[in-house]
Amino acid sequence: MAVTIKDIARQAGVSPATVSRVLSGQTEFYSEKTAKKVKKTAKKLGYQKNTAAVELVTRRSKVIAVIVSSTQTNFSDQIIDGIQQEARQHDLNVIILYAGEKDPQMERKALETVIERSVMGILLVAVDLNPANEDLLVNANIPYQFLSITLKNRKLPFITSDDFQIGYQATKYLVDKGHSEIGFAAADLNSVTGQLRLDGYRQAMADNGLQLNSAWVLGGDFAYEDGVNAMKQYGREPEVTAVIASSDLAAIGVMNQAQDYGLRIPADLAVMSVDGTKLCSIVRPQLTSVTQEFFEMGVRGMQRIINQPAKAAKSTFTPFKIIARQSV
């Protein structure tokens, strides 16, 4: 039913081969005159190319797949923006798939969907694959890149912030502001990311000769609720005078709960968040944060895919900085 290049060929009085070369932007094998003619009849007939056929014969596609864990946090927008920008410059299409929340089933489904379509590259943001899915990805022979996550498996290339340094610098920042009882909240302590931040936090405490109470470190899943729960643990008269929350939303959670307890921020309690999304400047008091360069992660991820097809790249860090606002 749909119009094909054969229809165009017939109408324009040329061969399908010529139509193909004209329409796919090749420069050889035809004259300007026939090119004009072909393009005109293509437009007249309302031709839409059949990508399935194209990909079948060329065995490659111009789409980049982004698989994101439908995360509680909201930084993925920034990463995707970076990806889009780079994609646009290279005339690539990007499609986004949600892989749920630690849901191996959905992850597998998403992976299969994009592998079956033999996309040009796969960017995984904040998703931690189980071994089976990891195999699936690796064996697909499609360039891939993990973003905003640090993996146990060091063979897999990832681009993220240096989580140890995030923990360290955040802590140091608070110490420099005079705090010595510092909480560490809402990070997923089972994840490498959470573990590294915790390590950094511990190291910074130690380096400054500060004792730390294990009750000050409270795990979670980077979610808003984890922030409020942490604050509930700290209590109405918290021992800590400052807390590092491992996401913006979590930080808001601790702020809200603290305020419900009648605590004033930052006077009675300083709170520091990590991520630095727009949320930080929208809430009151505005959140002082460790701000990550998510956009840049997206950009670099795409560049990796484009420049190093299949070749395994090393993992790298993207810079971060501490932005002082009002909450400490």
Place this chain on the structure above:
Amino acid sequence: MAVTIKDIARQAGVSPATVSRVLSGQTEFYSEKTAKKVKKTAKKLGYQKNTAAVELVTRRSKVIAVIVSSTQTNFSDQIIDGIQQEARQHDLNVIILYAGEKDPQMERKALETVIERSVMGILLVAVDLNPANEDLLVNANIPYQFLSITLKNRKLPFITSDDFQIGYQATKYLVDKGHSEIGFAAADLNSVTGQLRLDGYRQAMADNGLQLNSAWVLGGDFAYEDGVNAMKQYGREPEVTAVIASSDLAAIGVMNQAQDYGLRIPADLAVMSVDGTKLCSIVRPQLTSVTQEFFEMGVRGMQRIINQPAKAAKSTFTPFKIIARQSV
């Protein structure tokens, strides 16, 4: 390089046809025994189906495309969740494409990408196509559905909230609370959505015998900044005692700016937002909102696509309700 059904056929000693029927879940034309054998060798060889080939011959695909305007607001997540739920139940894949911010170029690109792939259906959330792109979509002969937007062109099916009623009920709610000077802020007054809400607002004012000052209605683009700008217009000693902001973010904008002016909410100024995303309960004071059922929009949109292939559906409304929190 990749393993095909021919490879499997050879290894298993059957024909490609049989392999195809086994692997694609058909029930006829083969015995249990050969099915077992085929599946085993398929797994052994690490077979991945080539979707391009499948779609080429079957001329249909199991993917639903969601095109979203990379909106300032954040309700699209909820819509997408609804879509995903329904997709999962019908074993469909969903891919998401960003179409920028009122960017006809990107919209066209996104449309072409999905049309060329002849997806099974196209869901457009909060995107308002220009006429050219509208044609592109309509002529593609693929089921489509607009979500969370009301269109000038009534021929195009959309599912959204009744924006007139949103404006009307929000206003009425405030009037019932004793307000008579009510601002209307941050809606895009060039959009049908904004216009309808404004109409509803006006009607409610009139129905209650209230005069309205044209200075009270301030346009925008549903963004945070539009909220703060609106509040700046209202000034330190605003004539209005309540304002309806057309998005959660915008509402937060007016709250913040109002507080910067030393106004207390809701004592000095009541603010009401429309959308009702999680943001409302995260900010302090919590936002009283007109809460839309975005998830439901996604669900219904998918159902439309699934049940009414190609047939033009009527536009319908999804319910909304007013949720009282702290800001009025």
Place this chain on the structure above:
DNA sequence: TAGTAAAACACAAACGTTTGTGATATTGAT
């Protein structure tokens, strides 16, 4: 004007799958 090189084009195979139909094997009834 004849000859030749290059430009313009057409042919046909190939990509990996699905599916209608024809061929063969199996089963059951008599």
Place this chain on the structure above:
DNA sequence: ATCAATATCACAAACGTTTGTGTTTTACTA
């Protein structure tokens, strides 16, 4: 044991492109 009916399978065409190579036309040189 014979036959029909059915179950199991293989053949081959088709989907819409791309692309290597062969063929014709054009343009240029001498």
